[in-house]
Amino acid sequence: MTIRASDHLPHEMTEDQYLQLPEGVAREIEVVHGHVIVCESPVPEHNRVARRLAGSMEELPSTEPCIRVETDIDVVLWRIPKFTFRRPDVTVYRCLPERGAKPEAGDALIVVEVSSPSTAAEDFLDKKAQYARAGIPLYLVVVLDTEFDIEEVREFRLDAHAAEYRLHRDGFVRLEHVVLGDISFADLVR
Numbered sequence: 001m002t003i004r005a006s007d008h009l010p011h012e013m014t015e016d017q018y019l020q021l022p023e024g025v026a027r028e029i030e031v032v033h034g035h036v037i038v039c040e041s042p043v044p045e046h047n048r049v050a051r052r053l054a055g056s057m058e059e060l061p062s063t064e065p066c067i068r069v070e071t072d073i074d075v076v077l078w079r080i081p082k083f084t085f086r087r088p089d090v091t092v093y094r095c096l097p098e099r100g101a102k103p104e105a106g107d108a109l110i111v112v113e114v115s116s117p118s119t120a121a122e123d124f125l126d127k128k129a130q131y132a133r134a135g136i137p138l139y140l141v142v143v144l145d146t147e148f149d150i151e152e153v154r155e156f157r158l159d160a161h162a163a164e165y166r167l168h169r170d171g172f173v174r175l176e177h178v179v180l181g182d183i184s185f186a187d188l189v190r
Helices: 015-019 044-059 120-133 185-189
Strands: 029-032 035-038 067-071 075-078 084-086 090-094 108-115 138-144 150-158 163-168 172-177 179-184
Touching: 015 029, 044 067, 044 090, 044 108, 044 138, 044 179, 044 185, 075 120, 084 120, 108 120, 120 138, 120 150, 138 172, 150 185, 179 185
Parallel strands: 108 138
Antiparallel strands: 029 035, 029 084, 067 090, 075 084, 090 108, 138 150, 150 163, 172 179
């Protein structure tokens, strides 16, 4: 059994403590309501889908004057009452004026999680609620089956009262918010 640096982390952490971590340790965790969550390394197929989706989204026209599309970047959801950040598989956010700055929830326009059977509960319950609470307008979940093929894409749009969603089962992702266009499932899993 390999012991990683994250095995010796405290159960709770402030933003200042997180910022002082070595990069290699920081990449292994997320912090939710001040609690440290150790993240497992995803399988290559998961990363491939996220990377290809980000690339496809970056190539599509946008309703915003300037956006960035990144994979696996920290997004601070809130600091009060306790520091919370997540690292979505893909984040579309408004361009930031300062080079090297990371987006916060108010900058994020779309967040995407690539979900497998082992992460589905967290992606559809915890993260969905957290992203909605943070006010992120659009949350996409790309659902992978046990063979790492795309089963479906669920779209959650934030409204004033609740998150409502539309299922995409047509073999493509149709984007109609911020990023405009269709992306074929086949292009993401080839």
